[in-house]
Amino acid sequence: MSEAVPTPQAENPDDGEVLHYPRDGGNEGPIVIANEFVDVVVRKVETRNGMRLEIYSPRRNACVRFDAVALDCLSYQEPEFITSLLARNPGP
Amino acid sequence: MATRPIGSGAEAELERIREGVPHGRFPAHVFNDQEIFDVEQERVFAKAWCFLAHESEIPNRGDYVTRYIANNNLIVARAESGEIHASLNMCRHRGNMMCKSEMGNASHFRCSYHGWVYKNSGELVGVPYMKEGYEGRLDKRDWGLIKVRTETYAGLVFGTLDPNAPPLDEYLGGFQFYLDLYLKQGSSGSEVHGPPDHWVTETDWKIAAENFSGDGYHTPVAHQFGFNLGYFASSGSTHSQGWAASIPGRGHGIGLGHTPGFPPFAGFPEELADEMRRSLSPEQVEVFSQTRTAVGTVFPNLSFLMQPFSIVPGEAGVRFVTMRLYHPIGPGRTEMYSWCLVPKDASEEYKREAYRAYTLAFAQAGTFEQDDLENWARVTRSAGSNMARDVEFPYVMGMDSVPDPDFPGPGHVVKPYVNDSNFRNLWSRWSDYMTGRE
Ligand code: FES
Numbered sequence: 117m118s119e120a121v122p123t124p125q126a127e128n129p130d131d132g133e134v135l136h137y138p139r140d141g142g143n144e145g146p147i148v149i150a151n152e153f154v155d156v157v158v159r160k161v162e163t164r165n166g167m168r169l170e171i172y173s174p175r176r177n178a179c180v181r182f183d184a185v186a187l188d189c190l191s192y193q194e195p196e197f198i199t200s201l202l203a204r205n206p207g208p
Numbered sequence: 209m210a211t212r213p214i215g216s217g218a219e220a221e222l223e224r225i226r227e228g229v230p231h232g233r234f235p236a237h238v239f240n241d242q243e244i245f246d247v248e249q250e251r252v253f254a255k256a257w258c259f260l261a262h263e264s265e266i267p268n269r270g271d272y273v274t275r276y277i278a279n280n281n282l283i284v285a286r287a288e289s290g291e292i293h294a295s296l297n298m299c300r301h302r303g304n305m306m307c308k309s310e311m312g313n314a315s316h317f318r319c320s321y322h323g324w325v326y327k328n329s330g331e332l333v334g335v336p337y338m339k340e341g342y343e344g345r346l347d348k349r350d351w352g353l354i355k356v357r358t359e360t361y362a363g364l365v366f367g368t369l370d371p372n373a374p375p376l377d378e379y380l381g382g383f384q385f386y387l388d389l390y391l392k393q394g395s396s397g398s399e400v401h402g403p404p405d406h407w408v409t410e411t412d413w414k415i416a417a418e419n420f421s422g423d424g425y426h427t428p429v430a431h432q433f434g435f436n437l438g439y440f441a442s443s444g445s446t447h448s449q450g451w452a453a454s455i456p457g458r459g460h461g462i463g464l465g466h467t468p469g470f471p472p473f474a475g476f477p478e479e480l481a482d483e484m485r486r487s488l489s490p491e492q493v494e495v496f497s498q499t500r501t502a503v504g505t506v507f508p509n510l511s512f513l514m515q516p517f518s519i520v521p522g523e524a525g526v527r528f529v530t531m532r533l534y535h536p537i538g539p540g541r542t543e544m545y546s547w548c549l550v551p552k553d554a555s556e557e558y559k560r561e562a563y564r565a566y567t568l569a570f571a572q573a574g575t576f577e578q579d580d581l582e583n584w585a586r587v588t589r590s591a592g593s594n595m596a597r598d599v600e601f602p603y604v605m606g607m608d609s610v611p612d613p614d615f616p617g618p619g620h621v622v623k624p625y626v627n628d629s630n631f632r633n634l635w636s637r638w639s640d641y642m643t644g645r646e
């Protein structure tokens with residue numbers, strides 16, 4: 117796998133949206149998932165014709181939206197897959 | 209880890225201390241002494257098997273806690289594969305602390321300085337600007353977190369910094385028989401009830417380790433209010449009854465206090481007592497069914513205590529278990545970690561009651577804990593005074609006791625409970641380590 121840093125292809129929200137998400141979104145989201153290393157915000161996003169799950173990293177200001185097929189695909193990945201993604205792009 | 213040489217005078221002094229122990233003499237100053245502390249860091253804590261965590265503190269993948277061996281901060285983590293790994297909590301790039309939180313969950317750790325990323329098992333996986341900066345000169349396989357050797361017994365995770373230390377089973381040397389009382393309460397074993405109470409105290413770790421290796425002698429005096437107010441089911445007239453059991457040459461010891469007429473397994477819920485009768489060996493059942501108080505230390509600094517404690521004075525006691533780690537942070541200064549262990553399969557109601565009994569007696573503000581620490585802090589202070597340099601303490605109680613021939617448990621077991629034999633064993637083991645005979 118390449119060590120090059122790929123440019124995020126996902127849409128980045130405006131800064132206003134970054135700072136003003138509701139803290140308690142219930143099961144619908146936004147839900148904050150955080151540990152001492154990083155925090156991300158997860159929420160359901162309705163598109164005109166269906167649903168996506170948005171994963172948004174406020175500090176990085178990066179955002180990605182996965183549909184059900186993409187999420188299903190994530191559900192059966194080995195932990196090593198994430199390790200390899202982090203190996204590819206650990207940086208800022 | 210290499211040990212630094214100390215002066216020949218200090219070596220001779222340690223030899224002299226070692227020779228005094230079998231004769232029932234041990235010096236006061238070792239309980240508060242900078243040089244002793246420094247030597248202990250390298251010769252005891254860097255060599256022995258030291259307690260790190262209970263497996264139930266990190267039940268799920270990615271769970272971690274940070275703990276110490278000597279002055280080394282370690283990450284104890286359950287990897288995504290389910291195995292437990294201990295690593296030095298220091299980034300290999302420039303030494304930043306990786307995990308600043310004492311507990312958490314993370315599949316990967318990312319350094320907050322330059323961003324190196326490690327798996328929670330310690331392998332280095334990600335380096336920012338790898339290609340641009342390192343030009344192929346850095347092999348990630350060489351720069352993982354520093355590993356610490358671990359082994360477990362019945363849920364206890366131990367680590368050692370000594371690659372040549374014997375296996376943990378051999379190190380425990382039969383003391384497992386007694387540890388099972390605390391660790392195998394029922395067929396699914398024991399678990400921690402929440403995170404440990406954790407505080408700094410002005411006492412030396414050795415005073416606490418000695419007390420918990422079976423000091424039944426202090427109980428009716430130091431804890432007399434517990435007796436008099438009806439919190440604790442023992443009486444001054446019979447309190448000396450029971451056994452002192454130690455594993456010779458290993459340093460581990462346990463006091464087993466017995467109250468005449470005490471119903472077998474009193475203080476345990478009935479189902480749990482039945483379960484223990486089934487899951488423990490007949491010898492263990494014989495010993496534990498008669499035990500009111502079990503208070504023991506695994507050399508060097510891990511201790512346990514089980515006893516019934518009445519939540520309402522005069523009412524029947526509730527059994528609780530406290531597990532405690534005395535982490536030395538300076539001469540006469542200790543970081544205490546104190547857990548409540550409960551039987552995993554017990555009812556929520558019993559777990560809650562046991563935790564209440566523990567909190568009242570032995571949590572940071574517990575009555576018994578306060579009684580002990582008041583005394584230990586003053587012992588520590590005295591031990592650091594100039595005149596104490598030449599003072600020795602008598603450890604001659606039970607010097608001529610012959611082992612109890614009818615006792616079914618392992619080790620050197622003598623009566624009565626009120627006895628120094630466990631302490632002589634503890635300090636002779638300590639002296640072995642201090643003089644390089646580990
Ligand atoms: S110190 Fe950790 S990445 Fe530099």
Ligand SMILES: [Fe+2]
Nearest residue numbers: 426430576580
């Ligand atoms: Fe005590």
